[in-house]
Amino acid sequence: MPVKLSALPFRPHALVLALALASGAASAATLTVSGSCTLLNAIHNANTDTDTDGTGGCSAGNGADIIKLKANSVYTLSSPDNYADGEGENALPSITSTITLNGNGATLQRANTADTPDFRFLHIAANGNLTLDKLTLRNGNLDGDYLYGGAILNHGTLTISNSQIDQNQVDNGGGIANLGGTLALSNSRITANRAAVGGGIITVNGTTALVDSSVSGNKAFIAGGMMNDHATVSLSNSTLSGNTANDGGGLSNQQATVTLSNSTISGNKAQQNGGIGNLASTLTASHNTIAKNQGGGLNNQATAILTNNLIAGNSNGDCLNSGAVILKGSNWIEDGSCNATLSGNINLDALLDNGGVTATHAIYPHKMVKPTSSALCPATDQRHVSRPQTSDKRCDIGAIEQIRFIPAPVTDIMQIFQGLLASGNLRPTLSTNLGMQQLNALMNQFLVAGDLRAHHQKPLACSQLQRSAARIDPDHSPEADDYATGDQAVVLLTAINDLHSTWKCP
Numbered sequence: 001m002p003v004k005l006s007a008l009p010f011r012p013h014a015l016v017l018a019l020a021l022a023s024g025a026a027s028a029a030t031l032t033v034s035g036s037c038t039l040l041n042a043i044h045n046a047n048t049d050t051d052t053d054g055t056g057g058c059s060a061g062n063g064a065d066i067i068k069l070k071a072n073s074v075y076t077l078s079s080p081d082n083y084a085d086g087e088g089e090n091a092l093p094s095i096t097s098t099i100t101l102n103g104n105g106a107t108l109q110r111a112n113t114a115d116t117p118d119f120r121f122l123h124i125a126a127n128g129n130l131t132l133d134k135l136t137l138r139n140g141n142l143d144g145d146y147l148y149g150g151a152i153l154n155h156g157t158l159t160i161s162n163s164q165i166d167q168n169q170v171d172n173g174g175g176i177a178n179l180g181g182t183l184a185l186s187n188s189r190i191t192a193n194r195a196a197v198g199g200g201i202i203t204v205n206g207t208t209a210l211v212d213s214s215v216s217g218n219k220a221f222i223a224g225g226m227m228n229d230h231a232t233v234s235l236s237n238s239t240l241s242g243n244t245a246n247d248g249g250g251l252s253n254q255q256a257t258v259t260l261s262n263s264t265i266s267g268n269k270a271q272q273n274g275g276i277g278n279l280a281s282t283l284t285a286s287h288n289t290i291a292k293n294q295g296g297g298l299n300n301q302a303t304a305i306l307t308n309n310l311i312a313g314n315s316n317g318d319c320l321n322s323g324a325v326i327l328k329g330s331n332w333i334e335d336g337s338c339n340a341t342l343s344g345n346i347n348l349d350a351l352l353d354n355g356g357v358t359a360t361h362a363i364y365p366h367k368m369v370k371p372t373s374s375a376l377c378p379a380t381d382q383r384h385v386s387r388p389q390t391s392d393k394r395c396d397i398g399a400i401e402q403i404r405f406i407p408a409p410v411t412d413i414m415q416i417f418q419g420l421l422a423s424g425n426l427r428p429t430l431s432t433n434l435g436m437q438q439l440n441a442l443m444n445q446f447l448v449a450g451d452l453r454a455h456h457q458k459p460l461a462c463s464q465l466q467r468s469a470a471r472i473d474p475d476h477s478p479e480a481d482d483y484a485t486g487d488q489a490v491v492l493l494t495a496i497n498d499l500h501s502t503w504k505c506p
Contacts, residue, residue: 028065029065030066030067031059038057043099045059046065047099048061069106072104074106075108081093090153094124095128096128097129100130103135106134108136120168121137124156130158137151140170141170142171148177148179149176150168150174150194152165154206157181158182160183160186166193173197174220178204178231179205179206180205184209189215190215191215199220201225202229203226208232210236210238211238212238212357217241219244225268227254232256235263236260239351241351244269245269246271248270249293255279258283258284261287261288262382264351264382265288266289268294274315280302285307288399300321300338301322318335321337327339332344349364353471355383358382364437377395378395382400383448409453425486425491427485427486439484446468458505465496468496472493474493
């Protein structure tokens, strides 16, 4: 019988994140969506600071308002509320004020019947300011040329945290279109969206920032993951993976300024510009891993400033350059292209959960490749692990830092983990080489938790323990996302639970 972890839910495999929703202004009203207060009326009232339907079902808005959805509920929408002139139908009223929509784990989805009309979910006007937290938007669809934003069209300010934008479709920006606005995503996932241009996200004349987020499995004819056009875009501690397009699989830059740091661009596919296409743009890339993309790793036709990046295993060339590549520190480019500082074979493991909230590539056996200057070493890696891990103050090239010694906070659990492996009572869920890589990844997760705890990042360390527990099958019925199983897997889960209590995790 499996042991139930009192504080560590490990079924289903949900991403557990620790960001708290910022409190609103003192004058803000809180509107709770219920039988008598619909989401449409709540937004109308928040926009106008009045009781728009006159029934008192929803209280009147008051300044910067908070709208709360019922926890873990599914709201199925079957008709649009309004038509934005020239921009298509919206399921919900356009956001014209400052509103926080607290999803509490809820899902908004467009009905999947054949007669359901087309609409996106949200439209943020130029004077609107919307914060989304713990919400999934799924199956938005707009059919028509030159329309933008399958789930969300933003002209104002949009902040998304702890959320997922999934399986939406439109001509431009399958998940999100940011046109002249400001978009910030943290701890969020943009997945399985489709478009002609910008399968996941398109930014035109706007500013977009991704932190601790992933853009994966999106499709487009041009720019499967992200299209950045006359835009200012930054990605940190994030992963773009498994996106596909005819041209521009992962990241496509057109007359844009793009900063990429501590991030992974992996497994994207295109006939050309598979990982990153940089046209008439300035790309500043520091401590990233660009790997295993089809159609090239980086294709630079403008300006690319590269610092301590790992670029390897890309078909059709790791680094193609017809512009200006400026190299700083030490860049390991496997095929030696772009006048690489370092080159040669790198054995990258598969894209896996090596700790943190985004997938990364570990290196086994690890090559101790370090930048030439400690001044170019950032404080942490993609997983928020401390850099550097060596006494000479030089850190590893690429998105992740190898933890070379077991951090004191996880000494006991590492002994248990290694002992169970040695005795055969813990084993990979897969009998292939990938299974062994998954076990290595699970070990990395414990090391990450220990490093975070040792460096006084308790909330992140506690969340890491929860995610690690979610990778362990205790009852010989492993799910697709499990990394370990075995006769005494429950012993490891119990040890995680004990450590969770020792650290006084919430």
